[in-house]
Amino acid sequence: MKKALTRPLKKLGLYHPLQSAYRAALRSLSGTWYRIQYRGKSGKGHACNFCNQRFGKFIPSFPAPENAAAIEKHHVIAGYGANIICPNCQSTARERLARLCLDHFIHPAGKKILHISPERKLSPYLRSVADVFSADLQPGFYRDIDPSVQMVDLTKMDFSNGQFDLVIANHVLEHISNDRDAMLEIFRVLKPGGRAVLQVPYSTKLSDTIESAGISDPCWQSAMYGQEDHVRIYALDDYMFRLEEAGFHVKVVQPGELLRLSDVAQQPEECFLLVTKPA
Numbered sequence: 001m002k003k004a005l006t007r008p009l010k011k012l013g014l015y016h017p018l019q020s021a022y023r024a025a026l027r028s029l030s031g032t033w034y035r036i037q038y039r040g041k042s043g044k045g046h047a048c049n050f051c052n053q054r055f056g057k058f059i060p061s062f063p064a065p066e067n068a069a070a071i072e073k074h075h076v077i078a079g080y081g082a083n084i085i086c087p088n089c090q091s092t093a094r095e096r097l098a099r100l101c102l103d104h105f106i107h108p109a110g111k112k113i114l115h116i117s118p119e120r121k122l123s124p125y126l127r128s129v130a131d132v133f134s135a136d137l138q139p140g141f142y143r144d145i146d147p148s149v150q151m152v153d154l155t156k157m158d159f160s161n162g163q164f165d166l167v168i169a170n171h172v173l174e175h176i177s178n179d180r181d182a183m184l185e186i187f188r189v190l191k192p193g194g195r196a197v198l199q200v201p202y203s204t205k206l207s208d209t210i211e212s213a214g215i216s217d218p219c220w221q222s223a224m225y226g227q228e229d230h231v232r233i234y235a236l237d238d239y240m241f242r243l244e245e246a247g248f249h250v251k252v253v254q255p256g257e258l259l260r261l262s263d264v265a266q267q268p269e270e271c272f273l274l275v276t277k278p279a
């Protein structure tokens, strides 16, 4: 039924505009509801580094039932748990972590940035301080976030070598079958000394990454990888090995260090990978 409706809408060029309008309406309604619900809980506790509000508790987020088994079984750090969504501006924990580390370690102001799959709160912030090229394989999904977003295949980009100071592909590589090609391309388009934000869902329990070549079965992917459009669950050590194999230097910033840096609401177990192309 969904497919029967989707196809003609795509042909008419109405699918993405309607989807954007639907998401905007939903966000507006839920935003109003969150602000009412959390009004009495502001002013103490954790901070949001996008709207600078503080709340005793942020909004939790948990996986859908069909995704939960794989996430729990492999103890995947995947953006779920307590304190995920800001009750005031709806920033997500993954955006707050990226911004915290950008501001603290990378300093994006004035830099030339390639932002893949631009996030709702991170994108306008970056565009206000830097020269940003927003891109995705399916740019229509992101037009309501950045109208200038372009179609780019991360595994085969048209950019010449060493064009960017920073590439951000936050929670993207777990969607890409040939992730090693994408890593090599990111390495290629970065300037020497350039940085990349390449967070992914990962397991510290697995010793090997779980994946199957050419998989395209949403139900199976939910059951195996914890999301209908993911193609693997990375073992953290293997993920770092793949990045190093592509040429990057990877420094792990441990969750304890992140918590000492700031009282921004974040996932207590998630580490940040500071990924650098050697100068």
Ligand SMILES: [Zn+2]
Pocket: 048, 049, 050, 051, 052, 053, 086, 087, 088, 089, 090, 091
């Ligand atoms: Zn906020």
